[in-house]
Amino acid sequence: MPRIHYRSLKFSNGYAYRECEIPFEDQGLVLLRGLNLDDGGFLGAGKTSPFEVFSLLQTGKVGKQRKGERILADDVVNLSVGEGFEARLQFDVDGHPYEIVQCRLHSKFGNAYRIIDVDTGRDLLPNENRMHPQQWTLKEVLGLDDKSFFNLVYMAQDFSNIMLHGTDGDRQQNLIQMFGLDVYDKLFARTKQKLSALQMTARDVVALQEELDDIDAELKQQDATPEQLALLLTEARVKQHDLQLQHDTALDQQEDLQDRLRDLQIRSRYIQDAKDLWGQLKRPPIEDVRQADQQLADDLKGQVEATNEKLLDLKNALRLIDQRHIIETKLSSLGSCDLDETDQELTRVRDDLRRLINKDLPRAERRLEIIQDLRKLQKPNRDSTVVREELEAAKDLRRDTEKEIQDIKAALENDVCPTCGRAYDEDEHDADEYKQRLQRLQTTLATHATDAHDLGAELKNVADYEDLKKRLGEIEGSSNPTDIQRNIGQLSSEERRLVSTLEAENLRETLQAQLDNLPKESAERLRAEKMATEKAAHRLQVTYDVVRRVVEKLVKIQELPRGKISAIKQRLIAAKRVLRETNNDILGLGERIGKLERQHEKLDGLTKRKTKIEVGIQKTEKTQVQIKCFQALEKVFGSKGLKRERFVSILADATEQTVPYYTDLLWPRRNTRIALAEAGNAVKFELHRGDLVTSSRQLSGGERSKAGLSLLFGMRDLKEKYTDFRTNVLIVDEPFGNLDAYGTECLLNVLQDLRGRFGTVMVIGNQRDVLTHDIWDQVWWAVRENNEARLYRNGLPERYRPAVERYTRQYNG
Incomplete structure (x- = not known):
């Protein structure tokens, strides 16, 4: 395991704190007490909140959450200040600097979790791990799991209570998780599952042999082998291919005849249409419509264009005459004035x-x-x-x-x-x-x-x-x-009024100038000439349209082939008869091929199944060998295997090596030791005073706390020894419960001993007796006032001391 050196923790708007900073380097033995001016007392001041943020950044959990309870980062946000939560933890792992940054509901940073390499400034967290970033940080950066974190760094109340006051079963389960022995349970379950599958495979061998006999009997009843069926199927498919070629040829011939018949019918209709169109003209009928050539159409077109031009000139002249009349009418209605x-x-x-x-x-x-x-x-x-x-x-x-x-x-x-x-x-x-x-x-x-x-x-x-x-x-x-x-x-x-008068006079002059430029002719004569010209243009246009359409039909007739329609119809009937006969032959052959394919597919499936069953039966001997191997692994990973041996070894090492050291510190003037032993699915510990033996159920509250603390610190040292883990910080939450003055003094000796092994030991507690003890290098105060918590690392401000004395007197009665 790595060496972790914590440097500092800074966060804002977390729990009841607006700002909080905790240095971790070489702080010595620190006591953290609380003062709650809002509720009047020493509880609920927020002294544990910074360390919950400390554990949340690294594990995604806080020390106080109960079983089934999940505390999220959003639950830490101080909503009363109207700003988001932001936290930064700086630390080194094997001498390499890192920084964890987490923000929730932040107006600038939003929701984010980053693990930053300080040397490069790069965020190391992969995108695929951002749903559960703490799990990746624990495993890939810190080299820990959440249980090891709470066992080795932050000894929170839930873990301490199980070791001090929990049942024997809780104590065993916690020790199994502490030392990672639950991995044997997972290996045992996987081995059991694999062994069951192998045993089921072995039981299926008899059924496979019966199925093999049935397949052999069915193969003997077949009138042909798979090879013979394959030959017959190949011959049928070749014949089907030839018939398909004949069918395609007959179909192409039928389509060609249908296209030629359609062209001849269109040619005949075009010739009749040309004759009908020519009959509309008042000209002698013609036997051959080819007499209406393109030159006649061009001449008619020229006559139509000339007549249209003359008609346009007449229309323009009439328009000018009408315009002159309008201007004369307007001039007669306008008066005159002096401009x-x-x-x-x-x-x-x-x-x-x-x-x-x-x-x-x-x-x-x-x-x-x-x-x-x-x-x-x-x-x-x-x-x-x-x-x-x-x-x-x-x-x-x-x-x-x-x-x-x-x-x-x-x-x-x-x-x-x-x-x-x-x-x-x-x-x-x-x-x-x-x-x-x-x-x-x-x-x-x-x-x-x-x-x-x-x-x-x-x-x-x-x-x-x-x-x-x-x-x-x-x-x-x-x-x-x-x-x-x-x-x-x-x-x-x-x-x-004057502007209107001026505009009317200007308009009169303009109209007079226009009138002088217009021609003077008879409108009646121009209209009579226009009507005659329109009639002549209409007659020419009709004649031209008929000739043009006849010429178009002639062009289309020249593009179509010649032939007799009756002969083409007889050839088409013969082609359809051949196509129908070929199609019937193809359908009959297809039914025969389908029957052969189904028979061949059935024989092929029986043969493959027979081969597979024979291979499965041959593997039975190998399966029996695997069953024996997994039965041996089942015994090794079982309740009396390696897990139990490892657990008994841990209890022995704790009883003989690590726990006695703390027992001597907590009972300095007595020959006292703790004996640990397995008892089914539990761990019992007994207190030996010389020749007297006392079970854990017979101990007083103070004795049980001292025994539990010995076990707690001893198991922690054993875990550190097994994993070769080192850190500069140890956090102990509320260790003084149920201890009398003498027990408290002994525990202070333990903490002083731990002070020599860690750069910083932080103890969270509310006991008044330990406040003035000279063992502490520093005494920090968490003070809650007006629903806001502040951390004072340089001693309690003088203005709060009267409140401390008052609450102390009230507590003492």
Whole structure:
């Protein structure tokens, strides 16, 4: 196992702590006590919480969780502070530095667990192990398991209680797990399972022999061997292949005949369609549609295009005539005016409109706002100079009164007894006069302050009123904003009328220019010529379409083959008959091949099964040898095998080597020893005092605790010896329970002895008797106040000592 050197633990927002830091290097023998100011006492202060975080980072567990209980990292988060949990543990393994970092519900880091190589800064945790990172850290970095951690580093209460006060069965089970002897149980279970499988295989040999006889009888009943069946099957498949080739050839011939028949039918239909189309023209009928050639179609196309162009020219001329008529109608509806006079009138109206909007209207609105503000203010009946003088006089009176009050207070503070409130050189009557005078002056000061406030408000009102009057006098004119808005509306209407007049005159000039450019012709003549041209274009288009379609049919007819449809139909009927006969032959041969394949498959399966059974029977002798080997392993891994021998050896080493050392420290003036022995599924220990033997059930609470502590520390030393494990830190949780003063003194000797083997030994306890003992290098305090825990490593602050004394007196009654 490795050498682990712990350096420090830092965490924030865990349990009731906001911040906590624990150095582990060379701290000596440390006692950690608790003080709970919230509940009033020494319990629940949070002294165990840092070490639970310490174990959580490495094992994913805390020392206090019970069987079946699971404490997660989320349960450690201090939710009352509104921030996430963050913890960092620094340590060395065989001289190489590492750091474990864990965050939960953290606003910046979220949920994370990292095991960092300090030299490279790289996170060593593989992605596939992030669901259970502590298991990987324990095995791959620390080289431990969770049981070894709680046995060797953090001796938590649950483990201690089993060793001190648990049943004999609990004690045996804990020792088995402590020394990893439960691996023999797993090996025994796997051996038992394999042995059962082998024995079942041996029992199946008889059934295999019976099945082999049945297979031989069935093979004798067959009329052909598998080789003969394979030859017949090959011949049938060759014949099937030949028939399939004939079938494919006949099918291809049938498809070719069907395509040729379809082309001939299409050719005949195209010829008839061409004749029908030509019959639509008022031309003599033709015997051969090839007389309608492409040259005729091209000539007709040229005539159609020329007629369409003439029709387009007529349509454009009619459009221009219609446009001229529309313009003449518009000109007759428009009047005339003088452009220069209208433009000058429009300029004058726009200047008046800008003056009203930009000058007169804002000035009238400001004047109206000032008049409204004056109406809100109270009209003053005095000048501002008079009010200002009265305000200054009131402020002077208030300052004088304040000075007189300060003088009286100073006199009272310097010359008055703090107990009775009377001056040293005056009687009680004079002291009362001082107090009454001080009270009158304070009342007068309040009156002066009220007067000053009222005068200040009046002065502000007068100043605001005078300022508004001044601003009102600076504004020229007395027009009403409503009248100005009405004038603006009238001028805007006049502006729109003038703009419309100018636009109409400009439009008249434009239309006259357009009218001068349009032609003058008779619309009736153009329309008559247009109708005649449209009829001629329609007749040409119909003729052209018929000729074009006939030419298209001729092109398609030339692309199709020639032949007689009746002859092709007779050949197609013959091809279908051949195809039907070939298909029937293929189906019959396929049924015969299927029957042969099923028969061959059955014979082949029987032969393979026979071979497999024969091989299985031959392996029976090897199975018997394996059964004997696994029976021997079953005995070795069984309840009386290596596990028991190893367990008895551990108990003997503990009884003779490690446990007596601590027995002598805990019973220094007595010839006392502990004897361990197996008792079925339990471990019994007896206490020997000379020739007297006492069982564990007859021991008092203190004796049982000392015996359990001897066993606890002895087994830990034995585990360390077997695994060659070393660490610089040992944490012991609540070891002083049920011990009297003498037992406590003996346990302190044990802890002092452990101090020489570890750089840091941390003991968690609440016993008042051990607090002042000179054995401790340091005494740390975990103090909980206002639902927040703090760790004080440099001694308890003086302000908490009265609470410690008070709780101690209450506890002692």
